[in-house]
Amino acid sequence: MPPIRTDDLLDGGPSPSPAPPVLDLIAHQAHTRPDAVALVHDTARLTYAELADAVRERALALSAEGAAPGRLVALHRPRGIDAIVGLLAVLTTGAAYLPLDIQAPDARNAAILQDSCGDLAPTPAEVAAAGELVLPGPGAPAGAAYVIYTSGSTGTPNGVVVAHDSLAHFIAGAVPAYGIGPDSRVLQFSPLHFDASVQEVFATLGAGGTLVLRTDDMLDVRDLLAGCARHGITVLDLPAAYWHELVHVLSSGAVPLPGCLDTVIIYGEAALPERVARWRELTGERTRLLNAYGPTETTVVATVADLTRHGDGPVPIGRPLPGVRAAVVGGELWLLGGGLSYGYLSNPELNARRFTELDGERAYRTGDLVTIGEDRQILYHGRLDDEVKIGGQRIDPAAIDSVLSAHPKVREAAVVAQQDADGVKRLVAFVVTEGGVxxxxxxxxxxxxxxxxxxxxxVGIVAALPRTSSGKINRKVLRTTDPRLSVVHEEPLPAEDRVPLSHAQRRLWLLDQLDGPSCAYNMPIVLELDGVPDRAALAAAVTDLAERHEVLRTVFLAPEDEPYQHVLAASAVRARTVECPAGELRERVQDFVSETFDLARELPLRVALFVPEGGEGPAAVLAVLLHHVAGDGWSLAPLMNDLATAYAARAQGRAPEQEPLPVQYADYTLWQHDVLGTADDPDSAVARGLT
Structure with a gap:
């Protein structure tokens, strides 16, 4: 076989040899700092000594059930202290843990269990009932620490087997790169079935820091940052797609970045240059921003770029961690070093395809297109299988994402190549906006x-983009999604569960279908204010308002040409902040209240806070824009009263204390249809009115 030509090679330098096992690092903390807090979940906490005791007790029970080197133990627990204890207990027995997604359909978890156990596989319900269950079947190699299943390019689950040695090698390089130490408080953001959790758990506990487990109310950006402030989080590890949304929210002035936060690590997708630039404008160099890259097959992270002082231009994925080497072969990134996993569980064909040799050393082919910049940092250019040729030109969809995301009214965008029945590829963009574009x-x-x-x-204007369970944009779904759909992240409700439109809504919907999006039925309220409201409190109050009134977060889908009310999460309604010269204030407000609504794709409520700079006039202007499909003249007073009540509470640092509404608009609609009947029933009130 002829030697493989390497275009370029980066070497991360030597790693600690031998790297101490992660369990030894944690045991050292329990021995030397027993009273230091190891885990926090809501109001519960465990010291390192208490953690060691809990792990020891659970490990003894698992050993009695057959957990040992060479065995696999499935882990199926909700986020919490018990899940971390169970994970560490499995490792203590010498077995490898296999985390299952507790929110995945049973069919996917069943496929994973079947792949790892064969015909003896337990059901997902049996694993869930046990929390940790020693699996029958062939197990895993004796040195394995964990098996994490990825979907792969075909959607078929592939189990990646990571060794204790590879895990130790990674943690030895990651801890100094991230600057994690005994004073660190790290948020455990990722679910355990996603390998970002590996660095959150083991880097933190191995360095003696405090691991704060995210609670269920900390997924929305505002709630997440509030939780970070409450818990004194110093290190935050986020999927890049989520971080993009975080930067967008910060840019609106709706919520501040907590002062305790000194490091943010992003991973999983390419960071958009304009978001990085905006981050620098917002934070300066106060909070370090690290861009981490690495496939699961090479143990979490292989390269890291410090973007804290990054200027204009492409965003790098950095240089290799110690003990990692990165080779560019024919434009593709190959990774070598101690972080390489054992490979795929019981899949020799895939192992042979993805793991190869370079100059006699084992290497992993990432499938990612890269170049090495002048500063010797790696630049990511997309996936080999994402390459698109349109009209003979090579097009990078990520570059189009970046251009679209630079629009001030675009929250996020994803461009994919779709193939039609004739085999012709075309580019399709899916965009989440704030309306008005x-x-x-x-x-x-x-x-x-x-x-x-x-x-x-x-270009499909959509209410939200689909996400994988790890928070990445699910581009696989988008490649087969009709851009005319308005809610690509949710399936239409079953026909029997759909609430029809009220008669007034149906009239407006029909006009929308005939005439297209229009501002004819806009209902604006514009208030000139003597002071500038607390932006974070206003943003939270708008979410409270949408939570209270379902109709404000309703889009009107028509999957079989018959519309129904599809209610979204309250977090889909966002307040925006517009800073502008005082001389442009009137024009900006006029443009806002004249924005059109697409009822199938856009929510019927918009709120904007205009803050003029310089000149005379109001300190701020609050504009609330409601489409007639969600209210009428009588609706405006209770809507504004509820918004004022919610803002007053949020400004005092508390949630509004309001009784839930006994009736929503959907309830009224069902009542109306029940009373009036249908036109095809000759005895109904509707039919009599038509004759």
Whole structure:
């Protein structure tokens, strides 16, 4: 076999040899700092000594059930202290843990258990009932620490087997790179079935820090940052897609970045250059920003870039960690070193395809296209299988994402290549906006900045993008999604569960279908204010308002050309902040209240706070824009009263104390249809009124 030509090679330098096992690092903390707090979950906490005792007790029970080197133990627990104790207990027995997604469909977890155990596989319900269950079947190699299943490019689950040695090697390089120590308080954000949890758990506990487990109310950006402030979080580890949304929210002025936060690590997807630039404008160098890259097959993270002082230009994924080498072969990134996993569980064919040799040393082919920049940092250019040729030109969809995301009214965007029945590829963009921007305007933006071949053939304005369980944008779903759909992250409700439109709503919906999006039925309220409201309190109050009134977070889907009310989460309604010169204030407000609504794709409520700079006039202007499909003249007073009540409470640092509404608009609709009947029933009130 001829030697493989390497385009370039980066060496992260030597790693500690031998790297201490992670269990030894944690045991050292329990011995030397027994009273230090190891775990926090809501109001519960465990010291290192208490953690060691709990792990020892659970490990004895698991050993009695057959857990030992070479065995696999499935882990199925909700986020909490028990899950961490169970995970560490499995490792203590010498077995490897296999975390299951507690929110995944039973069919996926059943497929994973079948793949790892064969015909003797237990059911997902049996694993859930036990919390930790020693699995029958062939098990895993004796040196394995964990097995994490990835979907792979085909959607078929592939179990990646990571050794104790690889885990120790990674932690030895990651802890100094991230700056984690005994004073660190790290948020455990990721679910355990995603390998980012590995660095959160083992880097923190191995360094003697405090691991704070995210509670269920800390998923929305505002609630997450409030929780970080409450717990004094110093290190935050986030999927890049989630961080993009966080930067967008910070830019609106709706919530501040907690002062306790000194390091943010992002991973999982390419960081958008304009979001990095905006982050620098917002934070300066107060909070360090690290861009981490690495496939599960090479133990969590292989390269890291410090973006704290990053200027303009492409965003790098950095340089290899100690003990890692990165080779560029034919434009593809190959990784070598002590972080390589054992490979895929019981899948020799896939192992042979993805793990190869370079100059006699085992290497992993990432499938990622990269180059090495002048500063000797790696630049990511997308996936080999994402390469798109349009009109003979190579197009990078991520570059189009970046252009679209630079629009001030775009919250996030994802561009994918879709293939039609004739085999022709076309670019399709899915965009979440704040309203007031249409598909043609966005296509025009791309046309101004990129080659004609990069202009998406279609732009879908959607309520939200689909996510994987780890928080990444699910581009696999988007590749087969019709851009005309308005809610791509949720399936339409079953026909029997759908609430029809009220008669007034149906009239407005029909007009929308005939005439297209219009501002004719806008109901604006514009208030000039003597002072600037607390932006974080206002943002939280708008979410409270949407939580209280379902109709404010309803879109009107028509999967079989028959519309129904589809209610979204309250967090889908966001307040925006607009800072502008005082001389432009009137025009900006007028533009806002004249924005159109697409009832199938956009929520019927928008709230904007305008803050003029310089000049005379109001200190701020609050504009609330309601579409008639969600209310009428009588609705405005209770809507504003509820918003005022919620803001007053949030400004005092508490949630509003309001009794839930006994009746929602959907209830009224069902009552109306019950009373009036249908036109095809000759005895109904509707039919009599038509005759």
């Amino acid at each position: 249409g598909a043609e305007e966005l296509r025009g933006l791309v046309r101004e900045r990129m080659p004609a071949a990069a202009v998406p053939a279609a």
